[in-house]
Amino acid sequence: MNDLIHAVAALLLPPTGAFPLLLLAWWLRHRRRWLSGALFATGLIAVWIGSTELGALWLQDRLLGPQQAVQVERLKDVPPKETMIVVLGGGARKLMPEYGGAQLKALSIERLRYGIWLSRQTGIPLMFTGGTPRDSSDERMTEAALAERTAAQEFGFTLAAKEDRATDTRENAEFTAELLRGQPIRRVVLVTHDVHMRRSLRAFREALPPEVEVVPAPLGLALPGFEWRDLLPSQEGISRARYLGYEWLGYVGGH
Structure with a gap:
């Protein structure tokens, strides 16, 4: 069905x-x-x-x-230890023949790369949320685990935390809120694509305590204006x- x-x-x-x-x-x-x-x-x-x-x-x-890119300087007005960049997984494939194994899909890699860039610009720690892809029977092959490996091997970056149970956006928000509970987090910087951002913001604002500010950091934004090819x-x-x-x-x- x-x-x-x-x-x-x-x-x-x-x-x-x-x-x-x-x-x-x-x-x-x-x-x-x-x-x-x-x-x-x-x-x-x-x-x-x-x-x-x-x-x-x-x-x-x-x-x-309409959406706008996050202002990096604005993220520095809260101490890094009180902020967390949260990157939402965008999917993974259990087998990419050219790599001979599981890999993140392009959407996930784009989000991870942008999250790493934001983290390096601001000093804010980064966590990735994403569980086992629905088409995979291997519970060890989670998006978060693949993101941790990709960040270390390809970007020389270490994740501060990973959430590896979520299979959809609402679970991304709920399980992330569980992990952050008890930590002195006042702000969450949410990284996902612009088209996905509105749904993600709603889920995270409902899951996190009201005193935690959720700042959208969309990527995939279009340039202003257009040309005839568009x-x-x-x-x-x-x-x-x-x-x-x-x-x-x-x-x-x-x-």
Whole structure:
């Protein structure tokens, strides 16, 4: 049943989510010409929005609101020992043939790299949260363990802590709050991608005590302005639109 739900959700995400509108327009072409034309035009616009970088960014701004990069200097107004950078895992693969073993997915590596950069700029310790990938039967192969290994081997960096039980965003927040309980933490700097940030902020603000400030540190932000190529379908546009659709469905669903 779970696989069926994921399959249906995958079809409803951009740009394929517009296909039902196009099919309905085709079915109504002889019965309701004006309605058929309106549905067809709406479907084409939806396909364009779900296939282009500009369309995906426009939709993201309206669904999730604008976001800005964290101000590094602002993070220094609280002592490092009272702050924790928390990097959210973005997935792992149990086997990458080119490496001959398990590795973090690109989203996780991007977040880890940015978290390490922030830690080195501010002196704030860093923890990574991520448990066993859902498609893995090896409970030892957690995202957090892979992040610890990657940080040490590829960045020469040591994590301050790791949370290795969470399998979704809400568990990231709940289990992180458990680990931080009893520590003199006044601020959590939350590192994840911009599209994922709104859902993550809600989860962490609900899980952490009200006196702990949660500061968003999004990555993947788009540059201001655009060029004509952003109007064309692209892999980047499709990826952002699908990620946005997934995150928005998760947010409205309360996950």
